Amino acid sequence: MIILEDIHKVYLRKNVETTALKGVSLQVDKGDIFGVIGYSGAGKSTLVRLVNYLERPTSGKVIVDGQLLADRSAHELRQIKKDIGMIFQHFNLLESKTIYQNVAMPLILSKKGKKETKERVTELLAFVGLSDKANSYPNELSGGQKQRVGIARALASKPKILLCDEATSALDPQTTQSILDLLKKVNNEYGITIMLITHEMSVIQKVCNKVAVMEEGEIIEQGSVLDVFGHP
């Protein structure tokens, strides 16, 4: 589903080069919940941003769903991006829009009809347990509820892949557990492949089947969670 082959990434900012990734290779299979763990600055965020083409590799191959991203036209990339949803640490909701409007946004942008949009948003809000919040605004919601909105919005265009960038790092342990349970349900019920990055071992142990451990731009260990970390 996702293949990264010998990826190097060097950022150049104000004539200063920063090497973020040094020859990273990994494979995420369909149906995986694949965790990437490492300290801040290890290159995790760069890695996920390569998958949805927010960043381009300096060298190496990014292959998503069998397609080499570098070979795709702008039009094809837009299509591929619809297959990839993303959620964020700080949720990235539009504060001036209602919960309904936030979840509907990707459908409105891809010019779906009103009826289809309404059905889809209603279904998604029910799926994440927020049917009663449709007309609320983000600032009326708890952190966990905001992340549920983020998940509903990410699912709106029926992606095959969900990328999670420190999605539970701003949440308390109990809320984290409920969001991880919801991610499991997304994986189970919709068959969506999940790639998540975190600095917390407990997150990996609770939801992931596979893990890559990153340090200073390299993967130092990779495999099933049981093989890498042993039994909890």
Ligand code: ADP
């Ligand atoms: P992590 O997500 O593990 O904290 P990042 O991928 O954010 O790691 O960062 C890896 C390295 O790349 C860090 O040294 C960081 O400062 C650098 N970096 C990340 N993004 C940029 C950027 N847009 N421009 C320059 N350097 C960057």
Ligand code: ADP
């Ligand atoms: P359809 O193609 O009519 O949506 P599916 O069998 O693909 O039928 O999906 C069954 C239900 O699950 C539908 O209500 C659909 O909206 C929902 N669904 C399917 N795939 C996804 C996805 N990737 N994200 C969110 N919901 C999905």
